Amino acid sequence: MASGTVAVVRVAPRASRGLWGDAWRRLLRNRPALLGFVFIGVFVGTAVFAPLLAPHDPGALYPPPPDASSGATGPYPPRPEHLMGQDLQGRDEFTRVVYGARISLLVGLGSVIFGVIIGGFVGAIAGAAGGRADNVLMRVVDVLLAIPGILLAIGIVAWLDRGLPQITIAVAVTNAPIFARLLRGGLLAIRESDYVLAARSVGVPTRRLLLRHMLPNSLTPIIVAATLALATAIIDVAGLGFLGLGPPDPRTPEWGTMLTDSTKFLRAAPYLIFFPGLAIVISAVGFNLLGDGLRESLDPRLKK
Amino acid sequence: MTKYIVRRLLGAIPVLFGLSIVLFAFIHLIPGDPATAILGQHATAQRIAEMREYLGLDDPLPVQYVDYLAGLLQGDFGRSFINNQPVLGEFLRRFPATVELTIAAMIFAVGVGIPLGRFAARYAQRWPDGAVTVLSLLGISIPVFVLGLTLQYIFAVQLKVLPASSRIDARLQLDLQTNFVLIDAWLHAGWTFDEKVDAFVDGVRHLVLPAIALGSIPLAIITRITRASVIEVANEDYVRTARAKGLTERRIDGRHIMRNAWLPVVTVIGLQVGGLLAGAVITETVFAWNGVGRWIVDAIGNRDYFVVQSTILIFALIFLMVNLIVDIAYAFLNPRIRYA
Amino acid sequence: MALLSVDGLVVRFRTHEGTIHAVNGVSFDLDEGETLGIVGESGCGKSVTSLAIMRLLPKPAGRIEGGSVRFDGQDLLACSEAEMREMRGRDMAMIFQDPMTSLNPVLTIEEQMVETIQAHRKVGNEEARARAIELLTIVGIPEPENRLRAFPHQFSGGMRQRVMIAMALALAPKLLIADEPTTALDVTIQAQVLELLQRLTTETGTAAILITHDLGVVAGMTQRINVMYAGYIVEAAPTAELFAKPSHPYTVGLLHSIPRLDAVQGEELIPIEGAPPDQRRAPVGCPFAPRCAWRLPDCWTTNPPLVPVRAAEAVVTTGPGATHRVACHNSPTPGEAAAGRPLREGFVAAPPPSAVADELAVVVP
Numbered sequence A: 001m002a003s004g005t006v007a008v009v010r011v012a013p014r015a016s017r018g019l020w021g022d023a024w025r026r027l028l029r030n031r032p033a034l035l036g037f038v039f040i041g042v043f044v045g046t047a048v049f050a051p052l053l054a055p056h057d058p059g060a061l062y063p064p065p066p067d068a069s070s071g072a073t074g075p076y077p078p079r080p081e082h083l084m085g086q087d088l089q090g091r092d093e094f095t096r097v098v099y100g101a102r103i104s105l106l107v108g109l110g111s112v113i114f115g116v117i118i119g120g121f122v123g124a125i126a127g128a129a130g131g132r133a134d135n136v137l138m139r140v141v142d143v144l145l146a147i148p149g150i151l152l153a154i155g156i157v158a159w160l161d162r163g164l165p166q167i168t169i170a171v172a173v174t175n176a177p178i179f180a181r182l183l184r185g186g187l188l189a190i191r192e193s194d195y196v197l198a199a200r201s202v203g204v205p206t207r208r209l210l211l212r213h214m215l216p217n218s219l220t221p222i223i224v225a226a227t228l229a230l231a232t233a234i235i236d237v238a239g240l241g242f243l244g245l246g247p248p249d250p251r252t253p254e255w256g257t258m259l260t261d262s263t264k265f266l267r268a269a270p271y272l273i274f275f276p277g278l279a280i281v282i283s284a285v286g287f288n289l290l291g292d293g294l295r296e297s298l299d300p301r302l303k304k
Numbered sequence B: 001m002t003k004y005i006v007r008r009l010l011g012a013i014p015v016l017f018g019l020s021i022v023l024f025a026f027i028h029l030i031p032g033d034p035a036t037a038i039l040g041q042h043a044t045a046q047r048i049a050e051m052r053e054y055l056g057l058d059d060p061l062p063v064q065y066v067d068y069l070a071g072l073l074q075g076d077f078g079r080s081f082i083n084n085q086p087v088l089g090e091f092l093r094r095f096p097a098t099v100e101l102t103i104a105a106m107i108f109a110v111g112v113g114i115p116l117g118r119f120a121a122r123y124a125q126r127w128p129d130g131a132v133t134v135l136s137l138l139g140i141s142i143p144v145f146v147l148g149l150t151l152q153y154i155f156a157v158q159l160k161v162l163p164a165s166s167r168i169d170a171r172l173q174l175d176l177q178t179n180f181v182l183i184d185a186w187l188h189a190g191w192t193f194d195e196k197v198d199a200f201v202d203g204v205r206h207l208v209l210p211a212i213a214l215g216s217i218p219l220a221i222i223t224r225i226t227r228a229s230v231i232e233v234a235n236e237d238y239v240r241t242a243r244a245k246g247l248t249e250r251r252i253d254g255r256h257i258m259r260n261a262w263l264p265v266v267t268v269i270g271l272q273v274g275g276l277l278a279g280a281v282i283t284e285t286v287f288a289w290n291g292v293g294r295w296i297v298d299a300i301g302n303r304d305y306f307v308v309q310s311t312i313l314i315f316a317l318i319f320l321m322v323n324l325i326v327d328i329a330y331a332f333l334n335p336r337i338r339y340a
Numbered sequence C: 001m002a003l004l005s006v007d008g009l010v011v012r013f014r015t016h017e018g019t020i021h022a023v024n025g026v027s028f029d030l031d032e033g034e035t036l037g038i039v040g041e042s043g044c045g046k047s048v049t050s051l052a053i054m055r056l057l058p059k060p061a062g063r064i065e066g067g068s069v070r071f072d073g074q075d076l077l078a079c080s081e082a083e084m085r086e087m088r089g090r091d092m093a094m095i096f097q098d099p100m101t102s103l104n105p106v107l108t109i110e111e112q113m114v115e116t117i118q119a120h121r122k123v124g125n126e127e128a129r130a131r132a133i134e135l136l137t138i139v140g141i142p143e144p145e146n147r148l149r150a151f152p153h154q155f156s157g158g159m160r161q162r163v164m165i166a167m168a169l170a171l172a173p174k175l176l177i178a179d180e181p182t183t184a185l186d187v188t189i190q191a192q193v194l195e196l197l198q199r200l201t202t203e204t205g206t207a208a209i210l211i212t213h214d215l216g217v218v219a220g221m222t223q224r225i226n227v228m229y230a231g232y233i234v235e236a237a238p239t240a241e242l243f244a245k246p247s248h249p250y251t252v253g254l255l256h257s258i259p260r261l262d263a264v265q266g267e268e269l270i271p272i273e274g275a276p277p278d279q280r281r282a283p284v285g286c287p288f289a290p291r292c293a294w295r296l297p298d299c300w301t302t303n304p305p306l307v308p309v310r311a312a313e314a315v316v317t318t319g320p321g322a323t324h325r326v327a328c329h330n331s332p333t334p335g336e337a338a339a340g341r342p343l344r345e346g347f348v349a350a351p352p353p354s355a356v357a358d359e360l361a362v363v364v365p
């Protein structure tokens, strides 16, 4: 090239692949987020492949270890056939923890999706309509937010009665106001922003404006919040179970419910607390890590 | 400032109305016949009729709502189905236990969270910051009951250094007057000073584990927000001005940075009260803590709907009130609002 | 012996995006009581230079990587943080660009002024307060006793900058650095604040560095001017001389891009085209070359040093007789300077050595 004596490099302007492409690349460079992916992978993988991973039937009762005194009841400590021990009824704890991932994923994911849909719907109407509709809807949101955390879910389950669909609804309603506020706030801010004004002034049609410009931009905080909400949802679902508001069928392996059943045996069988507890923590940590990573990579200004 | 407070107070009124409607609906829109749902399928027709009468179910809904609201305004939160006691009385009797636990958790969260956040901010991007980040991640990821059981196992079962549950050693036979154990220890008639101290210390020892379990989430959140706030304020122009004036780092930190960094932290502390009240429900269950939280859980088991409904309402009221107070405190701390 | 002596100052920022070459070997002197203007486009390193002198560069990214700063007989770069702290506010003070953000919003004016005084003098609250009132009176704040209890947001921008000036002059420093003190203010207020600054520094004999991106601001305010570009001083001269005989194409550009009172009727403003170079690369050749109409082939490869305009002249760095110096291979003649473009027959600016020239960079370790 030009000069023989100085080392010369070509400094190309960094290729940009749009908002999502850039965010994705930043995410892949974010080590905590990658760790989050690993944890989530373990959680989701366990849930999906539960029948392959679990050695036993989650509802079946298995005999005590041969050295147990006759007439003894569970719990029994871990041994090769039952890696995490057996619970009070003699069921295989490992199998139940594995199948518990299914319940947790199903109810957790279901409640977040449902929460995003109702919250998003309310927020979009409020943000797009403005005025009186906005006012009324946001007061409703205020009312729901005034009831602290899991208390609302407790009330709803008490009202609708126990059951997985009810739990899903309860946790969804608890989460929904957050999404409603986020989407509305985002829409309002963007509606006034320069580039939407600019787009409007050059005659971009409203529908296209909403779909191409406004939604994607108010979407990023929703994606972050939804990821973090998955962590909370998993914890809340287990919390309801722990309070005795879990699925009514005692054979359903739900992590929180499993913990309640074992609290009386804290001294004798800590493994019955440890493994389901660890399962909840791993799942929650995974989504929290990913959520934080997403926040950083979707909003480049938040660079650490 | 007065205008600001009045505006905030007026703003709370629609929310309170909304709450009363939601919770009214809670009793009156129970799937099926509320009286049957409350008493169960096997209740006699006469009991069900009594219940319908008691609930005023035969009146039109708006009339029922007005009655309900009038009752609320007079402090009538309904009665328990189980023992027919007024809800409010039992609530007030139990509430100090919950308050004691909540305050202890808050002291733990604030007392540890703020120094930890400042520490992380000082070493931002270096390993102490990383360690604090991991800790706060765990804090928000471990459910209260998992942490509570773990703490019980480690400190009560294994190390035997702290009691596993209840509010005070039953053998002390402390009589609960205010139902704040730490106060009642001093009020107990006939005890010598040393005995009072012993009871107080025992009360504190019983508080430690539940307070940590309950306070861990607010701790994590307060740590994060303090860290972020301190880092942000430290980059403000006026901090550079303070340095250019030749102030000591100590003074810059304590006065120029912290006085500003506090503000968002205060707001977040207020918001944590809701989480603490909700978390108390679970913590009290784990630690056999005889407060409102356990009462709610028992009430749900007994289908004691009025208890559930009313306690949720009261908790929401408290939450709203605390946040109102915090907002006003914020306005006081922030001259830009105080002298707006 | 000059009060302030900056020699070969190099400041770099180590960031995620790489190294930023903010200041690349800046040298100048300042005598006691002298007023120096530093002028240049935004981003040319004016603030970084002054922060480096105060040793207030943002940590840990900003580092002084070369040169020396001597102030009042001391080597500032060898001073401990505690020694610097004692000098800041007392011997050297600084006023910043944005009075809206430079005062602490939660402390009263009184608290901020009193703490400044008490940081350096063992005086009681009453005495410090009396001094604060005196200072506010001097800078022209009405009802100083009452205003002392106010918070910054209760003042207008101009009044806040007056408070900043009062605070900076509280301990009668030997050196005052004013970094774009009027940029954030309304035009009418600007003149008042500048006049105040000038009056006070003259009265107290404080040496001042006035930083601005606006040549018009320094014209009547300073005795000498340094023109900065991309982290270099490209021209240095007594003020009158600089306006009379601008000798660097960038200075010429600056003069033609501001409205001047003495401008010939109908003379149009010529903005400088292009943008300052990317300071993530150490420049090869003259940093102004990509935007320069006078450039020669050499300009692409050799960075000209700052030398006297009249060759072989002995260099005087301070005072009214300071040597006019410029860093340019092909200085505009007075006629060209007046016209704002080269007038030589058939002259064209030398093209870059290759088509991709502005994508070339030296790899710096």
Ligand SMILES: Nc1ncnc2c1ncn2[C@@H]1O[C@H](COP(=O)(O)OP(=O)(O)O)[C@@H](O)[C@H]1O
Pocket (backbone or CB within 6 Å): C013, C015, C020, C021, C022, C040, C041, C042, C043, C044, C045, C046, C047, C048, C049, C058, C061, C062, C279
């Ligand atoms: N904190 C910082 N981090 C990284 N780069 C900085 C920082 N502060 C200034 N710079 C860079 O240093 C150069 C000079 O900036 P500055 O001195 O502020 O310019 P100005 O002449 O407008 O005052 C600019 O390229 C700027 O981007």
Ligand code: SF4
Pocket (backbone or CB within 6 Å): C248, C249, C250, C286, C287, C288, C289, C290, C292, C293, C294, C295, C296, C299, C304, C327, C328, C329, C330, C331
């Ligand atoms: S003539 Fe050459 S050296 Fe002078 S400013 Fe132009 S490019 Fe730089």
Ligand SMILES: [Mg+2]
Pocket (backbone or CB within 6 Å): C043, C046, C047, C048, C179, C180
């Ligand atoms: Mg600047």
